[in-house]
Amino acid sequence: MNTEQIDRKVKLPISEAFFISVRQIRIRFQRSKIMIASIGLGIAFMTHLNITNVIFNAYMADAGTTVEAYQFWLLIISVFVTCVGLINSTLIAVYERYTEIGTMKCLGALDHHILELFIIEAFLLGLYGGIIGFIIGTITATSSLIMQLGFDVLSKIPIIDMFKYLGLTTILSIILSVGSTIFPALRAAKLKPVEALRYHV
Amino acid sequence: MSDSIIECQNLSKHYHIGGEIIKALDNVNIKIKRGDYTSLVGPSGSGKTTLFNMIGGLDRPTEGIVYLDELEVSKLDAYELAWLRCHKLGYIFQTFNLIPVMTALENISLPMIFAGIPRKERRKKAIALLEKVDLGDRLHHRPTELSAGQQQRVALARALANDPSIILADEPTGNLDTQTGLKIIHLLRTLNKERGVTIIAATHDLKIIDVSDCVIWMRDGKIEKVERNFKAADKTEGP
Ligand SMILES: Nc1ncnc2c1ncn2[C@@H]1O[C@H](COP(=O)(O)OP(=O)(O)O)[C@@H](O)[C@H]1O
Ligand SMILES: [Mg+2]
Numbered sequence: 001m002n003t004e005q006i007d008r009k010v011k012l013p014i015s016e017a018f019f020i021s022v023r024q025i026r027i028r029f030q031r032s033k034i035m036i037a038s039i040g041l042g043i044a045f046m047t048h049l050n051i052t053n054v055i056f057n058a059y060m061a062d063a064g065t066t067v068e069a070y071q072f073w074l075l076i077i078s079v080f081v082t083c084v085g086l087i088n089s090t091l092i093a094v095y096e097r098y099t100e101i102g103t104m105k106c107l108g109a110l111d112h113h114i115l116e117l118f119i120i121e122a123f124l125l126g127l128y129g130g131i132i133g134f135i136i137g138t139i140t141a142t143s144s145l146i147m148q149l150g151f152d153v154l155s156k157i158p159i160i161d162m163f164k165y166l167g168l169t170t171i172l173s174i175i176l177s178v179g180s181t182i183f184p185a186l187r188a189a190k191l192k193p194v195e196a197l198r199y200h201v
Numbered sequence: 202m203s204d205s206i207i208e209c210q211n212l213s214k215h216y217h218i219g220g221e222i223i224k225a226l227d228n229v230n231i232k233i234k235r236g237d238y239t240s241l242v243g244p245s246g247s248g249k250t251t252l253f254n255m256i257g258g259l260d261r262p263t264e265g266i267v268y269l270d271e272l273e274v275s276k277l278d279a280y281e282l283a284w285l286r287c288h289k290l291g292y293i294f295q296t297f298n299l300i301p302v303m304t305a306l307e308n309i310s311l312p313m314i315f316a317g318i319p320r321k322e323r324r325k326k327a328i329a330l331l332e333k334v335d336l337g338d339r340l341h342h343r344p345t346e347l348s349a350g351q352q353q354r355v356a357l358a359r360a361l362a363n364d365p366s367i368i369l370a371d372e373p374t375g376n377l378d379t380q381t382g383l384k385i386i387h388l389l390r391t392l393n394k395e396r397g398v399t400i401i402a403a404t405h406d407l408k409i410i411d412v413s414d415c416v417i418w419m420r421d422g423k424i425e426k427v428e429r430n431f432k433a434a435d436k437t438e439g440p
Contacts, residue, residue: 010283011317020303027302027343103298106259107359108287108315110279193259193286197298 012113021120031093032125035177038089039129040136042082043173047137049074050165055145058156079176086180094118094184095199101188102196111189118185122178130173134166203271205232206367206399207256212265214251214422225251226262227422233401233415235366238393240410240431241403243419249403252419253369256401257290258282270366287315291360291368291398295375297352299344305331305355306340312362330358334388350381357388361398370402374409386412 025032049071101114145153188196214226225248233239241249254260255267258274267274270289277285286292299308309327318326331337334354344352353373360368370389374382386402390412393400402409410416410431418425 006277006281006284009317010280010287010315012315016314023302023307099296099298100300103292103294103300104311105283106257106286106290106292106298107312108283110283113315194254197259197294 040133043133044137051141098199105193114189122181126174126177130170207233240413248422291365293370295372
């Protein structure tokens with residue numbers, strides 16, 4: 001045999017990668033729940049602050065009140081806390097799978113295939129976490145406003161804007177999820193197969 | 202086509218641990234004949250796994266050359282190595298290393314996905330392989346739902362998925378009881394004869410080497426002796 005006979009093409013079609021990632025999320029349900037919870041909680045907190053603000057401002061619009069600045073810092077802090085929790089979970093989640101990564105490489109996977117699998121998974125977890133977090137945050141924000149200001153606030157919910165916020169929040173959630181996965185996943189993907197396999201036990 | 206499918210020339214692998222040099226492989230020269238069943242025997246720490254890693258292109262040697270089917274392994278780039286692992290080599294591990302979230306069928310399909318085989322064909326071939334290793338009734342079981350011996354048989358079927366020319370089995374019976382281990386070894390031998398796939402199995406268990414065409418004895422990173430025509434037990438030659 002000579003090098004010309006090697007066609008160099010090892011493949012992992014995106015549809016197959018997607019299928020494998022969905023599998024990972026479903027079967028490792030405990031781990032997935034933890035990931036979704038760490039993203040979802042942060043997002044819920046962020047959404048709570050944001051939606052409270054939005055509705056409250058709409059309610060107070062006649063009185064001409066403006067946004068409370070301290071909430072901006074709370075938002076930043078909540079993003080930061082979400083990131084720390086998330087990076088912690090992703091580090092463990094990737095580390096747990098070193099043997100699997102080494103095995104896949106033995107079967108022919110390239111570095112970017114491994115990375116692809118982790119990114120698709122992080123994307124889906126971010127999506128779920130974002131949507132769930134948004135729903136929870138919206139419910140807590142509106143209920144606490146109802147308790148403080150009465151059912152009047154319901155009429156102040158900007159329905160169209162809510163979809164915009166849902167979209168933005170979900171995108172942010174996905175960015176956070178993928179962002180915190182990409183570095184441990186990249187490090188793992190770059191390992192030589194022997195190094196990845198050595199980690200087991 | 203050359204007679205030997207694997208050739209190692211002056212192969213060395215050194216590890217530096219706390220200022221000390223460990224010679225995991227120390228100037229190894231071997232040739233492995235195409236279609237042979239070779240056992241690599243030596244005590245724990247003698248360098249069997251290290252040698253496998255060099256042959257399989259999983260790690261780079263400190264010195265020396267490995268030819269795999271006349272290809273010089275260290276000259277291959279990442280893409281060529283991946284292709285080689287996918288198409289030419291099958292690995293079997295002591296710890297089975299099946300992908301935990303996948304069923305037996307999916308585990309066997311995985312290397313075929315990497316090889317670009319269409320879904321239908323993949324499924325057909327995976328089922329045939331599972332039947333071959335007597336697990337036709339366990340297609341949709343995940344590794345945790347299979348016994349150790351069954352897991353190793355799935356791993357064996359997976360190693361065969363892309364019709365490799367070489368199977369590297371590192372202590373394939375290390376986590377199995379003697380009876381189950383022997384079954385795996387005989388299955389390997391059968392596949393070796395039926396398909397002409399070259400098999401190299403590392404072990405420190407002398408009970409499972411009778412099936413071999415050739416036995417290579419290792420100690421302290423060196424080849425101690427090579428016994429060809431092992432079963433005939435009439436010829437012994439130096440390394
Ligand atoms: N990554 C490593 N770093 C340092 N030493 C290693 C490493 N891998 C193997 N060794 C050493 O190389 C020698 C051979 O190991 P190995 O090939 O695993 O033996 P075997 O598989 O025959 O039990 C041992 O002394 C082992 O400690
Ligand atoms: Mg070993």
